[in-house]
Amino acid sequence: MAQSLLAHLYPYIKGSQEDIATFSLQYLLSQSSKLNAAFTKFVADTMGIDLEERLQYLCQVTGESEEKERPDMVGTDADGAEVVLFEMKFYASLTANQPNTYLDRLRKNGGKGLLFICPMARKTSLWAKLQELCGTETDDVNKYCVTVNGVNLAITTWSEVLGLLKQVASTVDNAFIPDTGMICLDITSLTPLSSSCPPGELECRETKANILQK
Numbered sequence: 001m002a003q004s005l006l007a008h009l010y011p012y013i014k015g016s017q018e019d020i021a022t023f024s025l026q027y028l029l030s031q032s033s034k035l036n037a038a039f040t041k042f043v044a045d046t047m048g049i050d051l052e053e054r055l056q057y058l059c060q061v062t063g064e065s066e067e068k069e070r071p072d073m074v075g076t077d078a079d080g081a082e083v084v085l086f087e088m089k090f091y092a093s094l095t096a097n098q099p100n101t102y103l104d105r106l107r108k109n110g111g112k113g114l115l116f117i118c119p120m121a122r123k124t125s126l127w128a129k130l131q132e133l134c135g136t137e138t139d140d141v142n143k144y145c146v147t148v149n150g151v152n153l154a155i156t157t158w159s160e161v162l163g164l165l166k167q168v169a170s171t172v173d174n175a176f177i178p179d180t181g182m183i184c185l186d187i188t189s190l191t192p193l194s195s196s197c198p199p200g201e202l203e204c205r206e207t208k209a210n211i212l213q214k
Helices: 006-010 017-031 033-047 100-109 120-135 157-172 175-187 200-212
Strands: 055-060 073-076 081-090 113-118 136-140 145-148 151-157
Touching: 017 033, 017 055, 017 073, 017 081, 017 157, 017 175, 033 157, 055 157, 073 120, 081 100, 081 175, 100 120, 100 151, 113 120, 113 157, 120 145, 120 151, 136 151, 151 157, 157 175
Parallel strands: 081 113, 113 151
Antiparallel strands: 055 073, 073 081, 136 145, 145 151
C-alpha cells in the first residue's frame, strides 16, 4: 500500500522550506508514472535537452568532490546516471556551490542540465545572478536557458511546475488530485504570488531564510 503524503513528509517537517517542497515534489514523481513523465518532458522542453520518458528522482544526493555539494534533487536515467540536477529556491541566497560546482558535477558525470525552481518574484533577479556567476562562456538556448561549457542551465517557477502537476492530476491521474492539491497549497503559501511584493518584503524574507540556512 502506498505511503500517504503526510506519512512521507513527517520526518522532514522541521526542515527548511526548500526541504519540504523538494520532498513533496519527489514524492509525487515517485508515486505517479504519469506525473513523472509529464514533469520530465517539461524539464526537457524547458532546458532544451533530450531525456528519457521517465527519470528516477532522488533527494539531496551528496557529490564526491571536496565541496560535498548536495543539490536538492537529482534525476537519474535507467542506468542510474545523473542527468539533471535541481535546486529549489524560495528566499535563501545562492550557496558557494551554486551554480558552478553543480555544473562541474554534471560535466564530470556526463550530465545534461541544472534547473533552478523559484518563486515568480525572484525569477528575473535570480536568473541575472546565475548568469553573472557563470561568466561569459555561455550560449543562449532561450530567454531563461543557457549552455555553459556543454551543460545547460535554466530557471523556471513554482507556479509553472505546480500548474503542470495540477493539470496532469486532474486529467489523467485523478488518484493524485488530493495530494497534488495539498502540495500546491502548501508551496504556494511559501511564495509571493507575483513580483509586486511590498517594498523590502522579499529582501526581508531572504535575510531570514539565509539566517536559518546557516
